[in-house]
Amino acid sequence: MMSQPHPTPADIERAIRNIPDFPKPGIQFKDITPVLADARLFSGSIDLLTERFQPGAVDAVVGIDARGFIFAAAAAVKLQAGFIPVRKKGKLPYRTLEQEYDLEYGTAAVAIHVDALKPGSRVLLIDDLLATGGTAAAAAALLKQLGAQILEISFLIELGFLGGRQKLKDYPVRSLVVY
Ligand code: AMP
Numbered sequence: 001m002m003s004q005p006h007p008t009p010a011d012i013e014r015a016i017r018n019i020p021d022f023p024k025p026g027i028q029f030k031d032i033t034p035v036l037a038d039a040r041l042f043s044g045s046i047d048l049l050t051e052r053f054q055p056g057a058v059d060a061v062v063g064i065d066a067r068g069f070i071f072a073a074a075a076a077v078k079l080q081a082g083f084i085p086v087r088k089k090g091k092l093p094y095r096t097l098e099q100e101y102d103l104e105y106g107t108a109a110v111a112i113h114v115d116a117l118k119p120g121s122r123v124l125l126i127d128d129l130l131a132t133g134g135t136a137a138a139a140a141a142l143l144k145q146l147g148a149q150i151l152e153i154s155f156l157i158e159l160g161f162l163g164g165r166q167k168l169k170d171y172p173v174r175s176l177v178v179y
Contacts, residue, residue: 007044013177015041016157030157030179032128036070046074048176049126049154055080058151059121062086064139065110068127071156075126084116084123086139097145101138110135112142119147129157130175133164140171 015038017031035041049071060082063072069085076083089098089109096111117123123143127136136153143150150171158164158175165173 004040006047007041009048009176012041012045012048012156016177030129030159032067032156035156042074045156045176046071046078049156050075050078050124052152052174053079053124057122058124060084060117060123060148062112062117062123062125062139062143064125064127064135065091067129071128072124072126075124079124081124084112086110086112086125086142097142099138099141099145101134103134108135110138110142112139112146114146117143117146117148121146121148122151123148124151125153125171127155129159130155130162130164130168130173131159132162133167136164137167140168 012035015034017034019029019031022029035045058079058081061072061076061079062084063069065087073083089111092111092113095114097114098109098111100107100109125139130136140150140153152172152174153168155175158178160178
């Protein structure tokens with residue numbers, strides 16, 4: 001049997017479903033569930049997100065609550081690395097560090113366990129989507145506070161017109177599909 005070609009970012013882009021006005025008017029929600037439901041696209045997206053790294057080159061893959069967990073956990077298994085969750089404040093059971101960030105109206109906060117990473121750990125930070133960059137910048141600040149070395153911050157999707165990369169200038173940033 002001929003093996004299927006590896007999916008490209010364009011294949012992934014075609015599967016992303018745009019949902020207008022969800023969860024509120026004016027937001028174009030990028031629905032990644034069709035990517036996850038397609039075995040070839042899901043594993044292809046993990047291959048693309050991890051392609052710069054060999055197993056052993058990364059100590060931990062950090063995923064951001066909640067859709068970031070899906071990609072980060074699969075990437076961690078592929079890279080033979082641990083998986084570390086950055087969660088919304090109030091969800092982690094042990095002692096945490098917290099970082100606030102600004103939303104359009106008000107603030108939100110993300111948290112990580114105080115003992116999640118050893119100083120100097122080599123980490124990859126993954127989320128499903130980069131919008132304004134507030135969430136990823138807050139997560140990166142937590143990793144920095146723990147003394148981790150951020151090798152790369154990667155996203156399946158980037159909404160380039162929102163300029164979120166500006167908030168992540170200190171790190172290499174990669175996204176597979178840019179709108
Ligand atoms: P931001 O902090 O503005 O970069 O927002 C990023 C977070 O919000 C990510 O964890 C995304 O899952 C989610 N998000 C923001 N905008 C969208 C969108 N248009 N479609 C899907 N998820 C979004």
